[in-house]
Structure formats: C-alpha cells, structure tokens
Amino acid sequence: MRRSLLFIPGNRPNMIQNSEVLPADAIIFDLEDSVPAGEKDAARDLVARALRFLDFGPRERMVRINDLGSVEAKADLRAMVAAGVQTILLPKVGGAGTVKEADSLLSRAEREEGRQEGSTGLVALLETALGIEHALDAALASPRMTGLALGGEDLSADLGCPRTREGWEIFYSRSRLVMAAKATGIDALDTPFTDVHDAEGCEQEARFVKDLGFTGKLCISPSHLKAIHRAFTPSREEILYAREVAEAMEEGQRSGQGAVSLRGRMIDLPVLRQAQRILALAGAAGLLRDEEADHEPGR
Amino acid sequence: MKLLRKARAGTLESGDVFITAEPADRLEISLESPVKEQYGEVILQTVHEILREFDITSGRIDLTDRGALNCTLEARLTTVLRRASQEEKT
Numbered sequence: 001m002r003r004s005l006l007f008i009p010g011n012r013p014n015m016i017q018n019s020e021v022l023p024a025d026a027i028i029f030d031l032e033d034s035v036p037a038g039e040k041d042a043a044r045d046l047v048a049r050a051l052r053f054l055d056f057g058p059r060e061r062m063v064r065i066n067d068l069g070s071v072e073a074k075a076d077l078r079a080m081v082a083a084g085v086q087t088i089l090l091p092k093v094g095g096a097g098t099v100k101e102a103d104s105l106l107s108r109a110e111r112e113e114g115r116q117e118g119s120t121g122l123v124a125l126l127e128t129a130l131g132i133e134h135a136l137d138a139a140l141a142s143p144r145m146t147g148l149a150l151g152g153e154d155l156s157a158d159l160g161c162p163r164t165r166e167g168w169e170i171f172y173s174r175s176r177l178v179m180a181a182k183a184t185g186i187d188a189l190d191t192p193f194t195d196v197h198d199a200e201g202c203e204q205e206a207r208f209v210k211d212l213g214f215t216g217k218l219c220i221s222p223s224h225l226k227a228i229h230r231a232f233t234p235s236r237e238e239i240l241y242a243r244e245v246a247e248a249m250e251e252g253q254r255s256g257q258g259a260v261s262l263r264g265r266m267i268d269l270p271v272l273r274q275a276q277r278i279l280a281l282a283g284a285a286g287l288l289r290d291e292e293a294d295h296e297p298g299r
Numbered sequence: 300m301k302l303l304r305k306a307r308a309g310t311l312e313s314g315d316v317f318i319t320a321e322p323a324d325r326l327e328i329s330l331e332s333p334v335k336e337q338y339g340e341v342i343l344q345t346v347h348e349i350l351r352e353f354d355i356t357s358g359r360i361d362l363t364d365r366g367a368l369n370c371t372l373e374a375r376l377t378t379v380l381r382r383a384s385q386e387e388k389t
Contacts, residue, residue, distance in 0.1 A: 012312075013314045013367060013368070013371040013374075014313055014314030017314055017371075041381070041382070042375070042378040045378045046371065046374040046375075046378075048374070049370040049373050049374040049377075050371075052370070053369070054368075054370065
C-alpha cells in the first residue's frame with residue numbers, strides 16, 4: 001500500500017534515523033535534488049549503510065537516484081541494489097528508453113550483487129512535457145514498473161507555467177498519468193504538496209487527486225502524513241456501504257440477478273468492483289478487523 | 300590504499316560525525332565525542348575496522364562526533380577515506 005511516500009534527504013543522518021519511526025507507507029531516500037553536487041558520494045554511502053543496518057519495519061524502502069544522464073546514476077544504482085533497496089524512483093523519465101536503460105542497469109547490478117534478477121521495482125517520475133506525453137510507453141517499458149509519479153514543480157517549469165495552488169496548469173498531466181497507470185495496473189502517485197505548514201491544504205489536494213484516480217501522494221514533510229492517510233484511507237461509511245454492496249451482489253448472484261437494488265439504487269458489477277477496491281484498501285490499512293470488532297455484539 | 304591528500308566528510312549537526320583524514324607517517328587517531336567515556340572504545344574499534352577494510356596503515360584521522368549511529372560513522376569514514384585516497388581533481 002502506497003498512500004504516502006515521504007522524501008528524506010540522503011545526506012541528513014538525523015532525518016534518516018528518525019524516518020525509522022515515521023508512519024509513512026514508503027520512505028524515499030533522496031540522492032538527487034536535495035543533495036548538493038559535492039556531497040553525492042557521501043549521501044550514497046550514508047543511504048547504503050542505513051538501508052543495510054536500520055530497521056524501517058513495514059515501510060517500503062525506496063531511493064530516488066540521480067538522473068540516468070548524470071555521472072552519479074550508475075554508482076547510485078549499484079550501491080542501492082547491493083544495500084537491498086526495494087524500489088528505485090527514477091527521475092526525469094522521458095519515455096520508454098529511460099526505463100529500459102534503468103531496467104538493464106538494474107539487472108546487471110542484481111546479477112553482480114547476488115540479488116534475484118528483477119527483484120528491484122521501478123517507479124518513474126514524470127516531470128517534463130515529454131515524460132507526460134510518453135507516460136503509457138514508460139509504464140509498459142519494464143515488468144519492474146510499479147508506479148508512475150508526478151513531479152509538479154519541474155513540470156511547471158518545463159511548461160513555462162507558474163505553479164498555482166489550484167493546479168490547473170498540471171490538471172491535464174495528472175489525468176494523463178492516471179490513465180497510463182490505470183491502463184497498466186500500476187500505482188498513480190501525485191506530486192508533493194509544497195506548503196509544509198498547511199496540512200489542511202494538503203488534505204484537500206489529496207482528496208481531490210484521489211477522486212481523479214490517484215492511489216497515493218509523494219510527500220516532503222512528516223506533518224503531511226496524517227492528512228494524506230485520511231484522504232486515501234476509506235472512511236467508515238465507505239467501508240460499511242462497500243460491505244452492503246458486496247453482500248447485496250452476492251445475494252443477487254445466488255438468485256440469478258446481475259443487478260440488484262440497494263438503498264433505492266440499482267447496483268451492478270462496476271459498483272461491486274468499486275466496493276471490492278474499497279474493501280481491499282481498508283484491509284491493507286488494517287481497518288477491516290477494527291470495523292468487524294466494532295460490530296461484535298455488546299460493543 | 301594510501302591517503303594522498305587531506306579530505307573531510309560529515310557535519311557537526313546532531314546525529315552526525317565530522318571527520319578529516321590526511322596523510323601522515325604513522326597512524327594517528329583523535330576522537331572528540333560527548334559519549335567518549337561510554338562509547339569511545341566502540342567508536343575507535345569501528346574506525347580501525349574500516350581502516351582495515353581500506354588497508355590503510357598510516358594517516359591522521361580526526362573525528363568530532365555529535366552522537367552518530369554506528370552506520371553513520373561507517374558511512375562517513377568510507378566517504379572520507381575514499382576522498383582522501385583519490386588524486387586531487389584539477
């Protein structure tokens with residue numbers, strides 16, 4: 001489950017250490033934009049040791065490497081594979097070529113480091129007009145691909161648009177990314193909300209993009225994690241309704257009906273699929289057990 | 300491996316360690332740490348382990364510890380020794 005994916009600068013030991021206890025679904029150790037040019041080697045050493053020796057529990061361990069055109073990228077990939085990274089966040093993806101090149105470099109690193117070939121996942125960060133237009137090609141370029149993520153700040157700069165709170169300048173890009181992700185069955189991950197002091201604004205934006213089809217959101221501040229989780233976790237009412245839908249459809253199927261009536265509305269297979277998605281999300285968030293417990297007699 | 304020039308790695312921020320390494324005729328290590336009494340020996344043991352990994356037998360290593368975890372200490376040592384053993388870029 002990837003509701004929240006929190007960036008941690010790769011050259012800050014205290015922040016790396018604290019991330020062991022933060023409630024993010026995924027931690028993204030950053031070797032790219034948050035690390036000054038002269039400290040790339042130090043950040044790589046630090047993140048590699050942290051991946052080997054710190055315990056991040058159930059959090060997915062991701063690393064954003066430097067872009068493949070840089071001198072650092074190959075060393076980043078090699079060191080992170082050796083250290084047991086789960087997923088690489090690949091920046092500045094312009095299309096299938098970038099993903100295929102990363103796939104090939106990962107395969108070589110996995111073979112050389114004695115890791116199972118294909119075991120390292122890839123998420124492509126789309127942050128240019130070219131990347132957005134090639135979103136589907138990028139998603140299809142490797143079986144390692146588990147997500148497409150939007151980099152709204154770089155994208156706005158590439159488009160020559162001011163980045164606004166309303167986000168109309170990236171509305172098309174968000175929609176295009178969601179289509180490509182859904183068409184290929186991988187995660188759609190939204191750009192970070194950049195005002196670290198405005199958790200309410202972050203939650204509003206997270207709810208908006210969830211309704212567009214996004215499955216999670218990149219994040220640059222631990223203060224946004226709760227807001228993101230609230231937005232991407234099904235509410236109690238949604239879970240209860242999803243249960244009713246599933247039960248009503250099951251009953252309908254037993255009596256040979258493809259569509260049944262529930263709360264005065266006709267429901268059919270697409271509604272059941274939505275309900276199943278909500279129940280799966282609730283299950284992954286550990287909510288189904290709580291919800292069942294709430295319904296035990298006497299509680 | 301041989302130390303060829305003076306190099307530094309790390310910072311003086313909490314949870315980090317600032318290290319300098321430079322060539323010297325023999326091995327000299329100095330440590331400043333708020334937990335030197337309790338953990339000084341463990342820290343120096345890690346320093347010697349990493350020096351052995353790099354096969355470095357001489358040089359001056361100065362460490363100013365700000366409560367770094369062992370994995371941070373190892374990472375900063377790795378960085379500073381590699382930097383100090385590379386020719387200066389021109």
